[in-house]
Amino acid sequence: MSLYLLRLWVVSLFAGGGPHAGPSELRRDAAAGTVAARRVRAGKAQWDGEGTVTWLARRLSLTADDRTFALRTADEKNTAFRWLDLEPGIALEGREGWLCWAAAGGSWGDPTEAMGAALVTDDGYVVRGVTDRHAAESAYAPEHAQPTAARRVRLPPRTSQYRPAAHLSALAMAAVTLLALLVAERGPGPDALAWILALVAAYTGVRGIYRFTEDFDAAPGPGWVRSASARARHARQDP
Incomplete structure (x- = not known):
């Protein structure tokens, strides 16, 4: 039983798939010299869940000059702890940088799928995830295609996972x-x-x-904050 569970865990770590325009497409377009990007400021890591929580209940809020984006975890097929993909983003609140997508075109895939994205801060931290496809399309415009050059990035420090x-x-x-x-x-x-x-x-x-x-x-855990809707639900349940 232990070996079987270990096998499931290892397979989940290296499982392929995921949304179109994911990390591989981003790396390809960045190496070619252009990605679609918006200037953003990292906000709070918000938790919308109640009871049993999946990746859909957690997001990293990003604010641009005219809109906001929600960066979610990259793997929507395996929900067990997938929100940990966003865990490093908790340490980035207040930092500015670029929210990047692959250049518009064939790699954007099915309109109903999530769009692969990456937040790259000015001080060299990166967090990968997905955004809503329609948000990516509305944000994309020729003037948002940014020239890129090779740079070294690293994951932000993680917070304690002790519960x-x-x-x-x-x-x-x-x-x-x-x-x-x-x-x-x-x-x-x-x-x-x-x-x-x-x-x-x-x-x-x-x-x-x-x-x-x-x-x-x-539960939200260290570094996550309840969203306004989650706080309202919690207040109704525990007056």
């Missing part, structure tokens, strides 16, 4: 799983007791994995 509610309960369930397995394997009791302990270990192990993912993804 007491998630990590402490997961460690407790892992301890119960290990203890039950040890007693079932080495204990002097009857076979029936060993089978019961083995079932307890299996239950706490599997439940601990799901409980951890639910608890870890069910």
Whole structure:
């Protein structure tokens, strides 16, 4: 079971796919000398979720001179912790830079798909994600095609991912799983007791994995702020 779960995790890290005009198209057009870009200022990392949260509930707000954009996580097919793609953006609030898309054309793909984008700050930090296709189209104009030159970029520093509610309960369930397995394997009791302990270990192990993912993804966490709509919902629920 552990090897199977490890395989799923490794596959999710290297899974292909994603929206059109993603990082590969951005790199190609930047190397060719031109990308579509808008000058923006990084805002807050906002959390819109309630209960079980997916990547759709989190965004990095970017403000241009005439509009705002929402940079979301790049992988919409695998929702487990995909919002971590945006986690470095939390440290960029207040910084200015360029929100970049691949040059308009064949790589823009299906109009219903998200558009791959990258925020590149003036001090050399980069965060990749997606924006709404219609927002990208409305922002694009020939005067927004910017000449580019080779430059070195780096990921911003990440914030702490420690969640007491998630990590402490997961460690407790892992301890119960290990203890039950040890007693079932080495204990002097009857076979029936060993089978019961083995079932307890299996239950706490599997439940601990799901409980951890639910608890870890069910709150904004350090650096994220509740959006106005999320605060309003929370106020209605807990007057």
